[in-house]
Amino acid sequence: DIAYLLCYALRKNKVPVAVAHDGMTAITIVEQMRPSLVLLDVMLPRLDGHEVCRLIRSHPDRELAGTPVVMLSALGAPEDIEKGMGLGANAYFSKPYSVKDVVAATMEWLGAGEGEAGE
Numbered sequence: 187d188i189a190y191l192l193c194y195a196l197r198k199n200k201v202p203v204a205v206a207h208d209g210m211t212a213i214t215i216v217e218q219m220r221p222s223l224v225l226l227d228v229m230l231p232r233l234d235g236h237e238v239c240r241l242i243r244s245h246p247d248r249e250l251a252g253t254p255v256v257m258l259s260a261l262g263a264p265e266d267i268e269k270g271m272g273l274g275a276n277a278y279f280s281k282p283y284s285v286k287d288v289v290a291a292t293m294e295w296l297g298a299g300e301g302e303a304g305e
Contacts, residue, residue, distance in 0.1 A: 209233025228259035243274035
């Protein structure tokens with residue numbers, strides 16, 4: 187449900203969105219589409235978000251490895267946040283987070299104003 191709301195809000199702000207429902211698909215999408223930013227749920231099936239973040243950061247293509255990663259999770263204990271940030275996440279939102287706050291941070295990361303997507 188939250189992924190749907192985030193997609194809707196981002197598309198409303200003219201941000202192209204691709205969705206992966208598991209970590210393996212997420213890595214494939216990142217490699218093929220080379221997004222400007224990755225919003226990453228920690229608790230993904232097949233390959234968790236921590237591993238996806240680690241794979242992005244260790245990718246041999248340095249540009250792809252530098253893609254901003256924002257982790258989203260129900261895991262909000264200090265050690266969970268520290269683990270995500272330690273793996274190279276640029277930001278970490280723990281539930282309950284506001285879709286509005288995540289979209290605002292995303293737009294800021296993308297260097298876009300309200301309703302104006304940047305590359």
